[in-house]
Amino acid sequence: MATAAHSSVVHTSAPTHHHYTTLGLDSRKVAIWAFIGSECMLFVSLISTYLIYKGRSVIGPFPHEAWTDPSTGQVFKPILNIPVTSASTFVLLMSSLFMVLALAAVQNKELPKRTSGERILGNSKLWLFMTALAGTTFLGFQAYEFTSFVHEGLTIRRNLFGSTFFTLTGFHGAHVTAGVIWLSTMLAIDYRRGLTSKDSLLVDICALYWHFVDVVWIAIFTLVYLIK
């Protein structure tokens, strides 16, 4: 056992035995909750600033209303494209479902798989890949969204809306990117040495982070896109 673990290239920092802990939980699980608490304050600060500055931009374009430049007469469309972003939101929400399936697959790794359905559900590589793919798709939507906004005249320097919008959604996008890298790392470990139920915690922590990033997007989608 020990030699097998040594010979594999990929280690994890998972302790090989159980240290005594007060709660009986692994410390990493406690720490990720503290981290998520901290991240809440980070996004609260970003979202509050967006809301405080909402409607205060001196010049357009604006999120929900058209704007005519008084000096040139140029008309700017409302910026936010709710149908497109609804699609990307749906993809991101689905990624949370894939994440749940990935964790379940790792947790139940050793259970016998009788039917092809059970084999598909128990395929941790598939669900980790699907989660990362959905995250990447969301990022693709965001790249498209950012590019088209810039073409329509909204840059991060244009007005308060541009500054707050790109910073807020950009921060969220950076979190999704970090999550995709994390998921890809898990996937690589799964390919390299195979995740077993003993590795549940690693996937569990990753999943908590991923779901958190999803929940933040629900708040952003509601407050920024849906509420006019």
Added chain:
Amino acid sequence: MATTAIHAPAHAAEYPGEHTGLWSWLTTVDHKRIGVLYLYTALGFFVFGGIEAVIIRAQLGAPNQHLVSAEFYNQLFTMHGTTMIFLAIMPLSAAFFNFLIPLQIGARDVAFPRLNAFSYWVYLFGGLFITIPIFFAVAPNGGWFGYAPLTTRAYSPGLNIDFWVIGLQILGVSSLAAAFNFLTTIINLRSPGMSLMRMPMFTWMAFVVQVLLVLAFPVITIALVFLLFDRFFGTNFYNTVSAGADPLLWQHLFWIFGHPEVYILILPAFGLVSEVIPVNSKKPLFGYPVMVYSGILIGVLGFGVWAHHMFAVGMGPIADTFFGLATMLIAIPTGVKIFNWLATMAQGSNRYNTAMLFAIALVGLFTIGGISGIMHSSPPADLQQTDTYFVVAHFHYVLFGGSIMGIFAGIYHYYPKITGRLLDEKLGKWHFWLMFIAMNLTFFPMHFSGMLGMPRRIYTYDSGQGWDLFNAMSSVGAMIFPIAMLFFIYNFFKSRRSGEIAGANPWGAGTLEWTIPSPPPEYNFAKIPNVTSRYPLWEGKEADHESARINAQTGKTADELGIIIPYSTIKPLFVALGLVVMFCGLIWTKALIAIGAATMIIALYSWLLSPLEPEHH
């Protein structure tokens, strides 16, 4: 405890094992050694910030002096505040968090030893990043609070504020990483029987501080990100002129962080004196549960009072009233603490050693600063006092009279645990009295110069305004600090070499950290203790004594006891280095961003994919 002293090593050794030399310090993940690194580094920055203060006071000693230019004066007061808050007091507290928390809760290390090393290295590199510019006269010059829009590119075009924004961002990473670590440690690594209501008061206050750090630092992070984006990418967050930005946005974000930060600075010192006073009064801490609740209440209320820093901006009567009342409320839990310390000392058989003198000084001096604080909580009174030297007097009474006095109490109290030797009491008392006199001579007259209308942050003034005498007094007082510090530094290094051997428990204290040898072995506790009371050595049952007997033994190595010690590793240092190099790229050449990011990512993956400790057999 005399028997333990006999068994102590003949000379206070380094931590047992093969741990000597520079490499061992660069790669250590031992919480005690990281604590020592924090202690030395933070004391170094404390002296540096002190020298800045001495130059400030020399400049202000008499009217119309021109010892330094107005521009350099701005850098001096900015860096004095920034250094003392972020590079001296917070890391001095972190030194104690590192050294004491695992020992007080009966753990062998913190929850994440390598993350702990990372926090230290980020602190060191970030500290150097923000400090070195002053040697080239391009240090930050916008005050420690860096009010935007003043600090935006339009009004502060130079590199000065760039160093400040980026430096604080780096230091924030260090504080947050450490906070997650200590929070997890306190929640999850308490030994059996160490329930929350049996935790030593220092660990309790540390617990509250970690929660404050976790919740307050993201807010300053975002405020700094906005400023960084404004300065480097031309965003409009603080662009009040053409983009219609709110000139109060920075102030709100900064003080939502800044007021909890005040408690981040003072609560560790409160925790330290709550250890020092009971031990030297030979009585358990009076009203322990109430001390816990008042500490928590201070932390909670600390998030609801930020706008009392902003009464002068005209928020209107409702906001002013709310924040004024909330501020007054904080006096209640703080007062509870003061009275509980007094009640602990009352009718105790008090031993007035240096640690105790510093602790008593905190109780007295913090009360003076607290009372002037209550004066500011009333908006009309605050309008008279704001931006005057009265405020400078107030926060030096709470930060110097409170935090620094408490930290020195902690240093004198815990030096024997850290080094195995006692600090010299006679030199210590010289240090204490000189510092006490200097502190009051410097800061008490500022109440008067402030009341007479002397504004903060001016680099010189005309005579004939009634300020001359008070400024002269303050400046004379400030010149005494270096003398006091010389006594301390001499004492520190002399006692390190030839101080009296301390033994496990030189003060006859009751908590877990005193059950183990001084300095503690690498593994802290040969046997994870069973705890049945708040003061296991004073009022413990047989289980406590049994643990204490086993843990008092010296000379055993971790191997002999079958205890697994984490590997030393250089990787956290490289992750920290990569992070700081990446930030440097914003100021110098963009190539550094790529180099730093690559270093960071490679070192981070290498860290995460390598095991923490040898496999268990």
